[in-house]
Amino acid sequence: MAPTEEEMIRALEERHGHDLYCRFSRASVAVCGLGGLGSNIAVSLARAGVGRLILIDFDRVDITNLHRQQYKASQVGMYKTDALYENLMEISPYGNFQTHTARITEDNTKSMLQDADIICEALDSAECKATLANTVLETMPEKYLIASSGMAGLYSANSIKTRKVSGRFYLCGDGTSGIEDGIGLVSSRVMLCAAHAAHMVLRILAGELEP
Amino acid sequence: MVKVNGEEIDIAGKTLSEYLSSANFDMQRIAVERNGDIVPRAQYDKTTLADGDSVEVVSFVGGG
Numbered sequence: 160m161a162p163t164e165e166e167m168i169r170a171l172e173e174r175h176g177h178d179l180y181c182r183f184s185r186a187s188v189a190v191c192g193l194g195g196l197g198s199n200i201a202v203s204l205a206r207a208g209v210g211r212l213i214l215i216d217f218d219r220v221d222i223t224n225l226h227r228q229q230y231k232a233s234q235v236g237m238y239k240t241d242a243l244y245e246n247l248m249e250i251s252p253y254g255n256f257q258t259h260t261a262r263i264t265e266d267n268t269k270s271m272l273q274d275a276d277i278i279c280e281a282l283d284s285a286e287c288k289a290t291l292a293n294t295v296l297e298t299m300p301e302k303y304l305i306a307s308s309g310m311a312g313l314y315s316a317n318s319i320k321t322r323k324v325s326g327r328f329y330l331c332g333d334g335t336s337g338i339e340d341g342i343g344l345v346s347s348r349v350m351l352c353a354a355h356a357a358h359m360v361l362r363i364l365a366g367e368l369e370p
Numbered sequence: 371m372v373k374v375n376g377e378e379i380d381i382a383g384k385t386l387s388e389y390l391s392s393a394n395f396d397m398q399r400i401a402v403e404r405n406g407d408i409v410p411r412a413q414y415d416k417t418t419l420a421d422g423d424s425v426e427v428v429s430f431v432g433g434g
Contacts, residue, residue, distance in 0.1 A: 196434040281434050285399040288430040292401045296408035311433045324426055325406045337431025344433055 164253040171208040180208060182364045189213040189275035191263050191291055193239040195344055196307055197281030198229035199353035200360075205247045207361055211255040212247070213275055216240055217262040227346035263287075268294045272302070277363060279356050280306035285337060296328060305359050309333040310352035312342040319351045321359050321370035329370065331355035373424045386417040390427070401428045 162170075172180045186209050190197045193216035201212055216239040220230045234242040240258035247256050259271050263282070268291065272278055278299075280291050288306060295304045309332035310319060318333040332352050336342060359370060371378040374389075381389045386409060390397060402409045403426040409417055419425065 192434055194434045283432060283434040285396075285430040285432040288432075288434075289399045289401055292428070292430070293408070293411055296401060296403075297410050300408075306428075306430070307434065308428070308430045309433070311431075324428055325403050328403070328408075330428060334429075335431060336433075338433040339431060349433070 161252050167251070167253060175208070179365055182366075183208045183361065184210040186277070186364050187211040187213065187275050188360055189215065189272050189278045190281055191215050191272075191279065192281035192283060192287075193218075193228075193243050194224065194281065194283055195227040195346065195349035196310070196353045196356065197279065198239070198243055199350050200279050200281055200357045201243060201247060202229050202250065203354060203357035204360060205251045205254050205256070207357075208251070209360070209364075211257065211274075213257045213259070213271070214240055214243055215259045215261065215263055215271060216243075217260060227344055227349050263291060265290060265294050269298055272299065275302065277303040277305065277360050279360065280304065281353070281356070283338075285339070292328075300327070303327045303329070303363050305329045305331065305356045307331045307352050307356055309336045310349050311336045311338050311340070311344050312348065313345055314348070316348065316351055319348065319355060321355045323368075323370055329359050331359065371421065372419045375425070375427055381419055382421040382423070384419055385415060386419060386425075387414040389419060389425075390414065395427060395429065399430050401430075402426070403428075 190201050220234045220237050220242050230242050238260050240260045282288050292306050321331045372381050
């Protein structure tokens with residue numbers, strides 16, 4: 160039987176301490192793209208007790224996603240938003256998870272992301288990543304943006320880093336290893352990059368603004 | 371001199387577009403900050419780089 164909401168809150172408060180628990184539980188974080196990066200970022204943040212997650216993806220779970228994304232074989236064919244919602248509710252049954260089954264575009268970015276304190280860019284194509292980063296930085300300069308670039312291949316785990324580009328803009332990854340070079344994505348290295356992004360979210364919420 | 375991604379380059383007086391093209395950046399895959407502020411994509415043509423500017427070009431690669 161699932162624990163009660165009070166039991167879940169008490170367990171998180173014991174782990175994090177009251178102050179951090181409050182900071183995390185009051186926060187609203189958007190995850191744009193629910194693939195290898197986004198699904199792993201969302202799981203980390205849900206486990207940490209982030210109050211509200213805004214989850215955006217237009218796509219369905221494909222069998223080729225299972226090697227690195229937080230979905231199950233039984234969920235192939237489902238919208239990623241619905242499948243991840245299901246999985247997150249099993250992890251954190253009292254979580255507030257809002258889903259948007261839509262392609263994120265320059266036109267709808269602002270309306271979907273306006274309630275988020277921190278935005279994680281977790282899209283697939285380089286062009287979409289750049290467009291989202293530009294749109295957020297140009298139109299929502301008050302938000303924190305954590306983008307990711309360069310996590311393909313079996314290269315060293317130690318080359319994945321978080322850097323602060325400027326003000327409220329952070330970039331995770333090795334910056335160079337992309338899928339354009341014909342190298343595949345490996346779950347462990349994508350998860351490393353996702354962990355960097357999720358960790359930077361929690362650090363910002365805790366008031367630690369350096370990577 | 372203009373500092374681009376930490377490197378001093380002699381491009382003061384050029385527009386941002388001119389520099390980005392000459393350095394073979396793919397305009398669809400980048401975000402550019404100048405002295406800590408984002409340069410809107412529509413402003414690349416109109417942004418003239420000045421001596422002492424600091425420019426950060428973030429190039430995205432695919433994968434997620």
